[in-house]
Amino acid sequence: MALGQHVSSASSPRVIVAAVIVMAGRVLACQRSAPPEVAGRWEFPGGKVEPGETDAQALARECAEELGVRAEVGARVGPDVPLAHGRAVLRVFEVTLRDGDVPRALEHRAMRWLAVDELDSVPWLPADEPIVAELPALLAAERPA
Template sequence: MAAVIVIDGRVLACERSAPPEAAGRWEFPGGKVEPGETDAQALARECREELGVRVRVGARVGPDVPLARGRAVLRVFVAEVLDGGVPRALEHSAMRWLAAGELNSVPWLPADEPIVAELPALLGGIGERSA
């Protein structure tokens, strides 16, 4: 699962620090669904762990993206930060807020690239509040 968090027309991107083959590449925050969790529960937990914020999980973004030689899929959802929270890079080496014209300014992980392609159409309509 991964979260597209948009505030003031910019999407949150996070830089991986590990494993070595992914370090320095960028992704949307998120992680694996644990047994007994729904997609939304997993994404809410991952945002608390990785960013220190509570989120409300909304609509899907883009198609399922196959991972791990087809043994898993990446599902991406819009996520709204609640309670005036401010995301912090608790498990990533860096974070950036990217406008539509800046989406290609970072080297995305291959699994995130199909989602990046969906974002320009979304960035104007979601997340209209201050970071």
């Protein structure tokens, strides 16, 4: 099975997928509104892979639900990040928005487009921090000429 084509099953750790959306050298960060213990922290949008979904299908669905956009799921960003004492894993992918779609904060308190020098200006969720560390090279590659 190709990378990004993982299908969730009951015997494997729960898979959480997240999107790194880069436009004009900036990455989209979303501020959690719930649950209370993480409200106000920042994350990459995404959510749980449901049984029978591939990682890409789940991420496209989550982008539609959370941001109101149509997403093209691309390459992986960073390694799997273990969550919940090994009971779950975070997988992050580059995402391109289709046909000029503009994200809206449908399920988040706020959104910001962060440049490379602004990545540390928000309090990230601990699970997203290893991915943030991967972003400077990605953002430099996407910066407009």
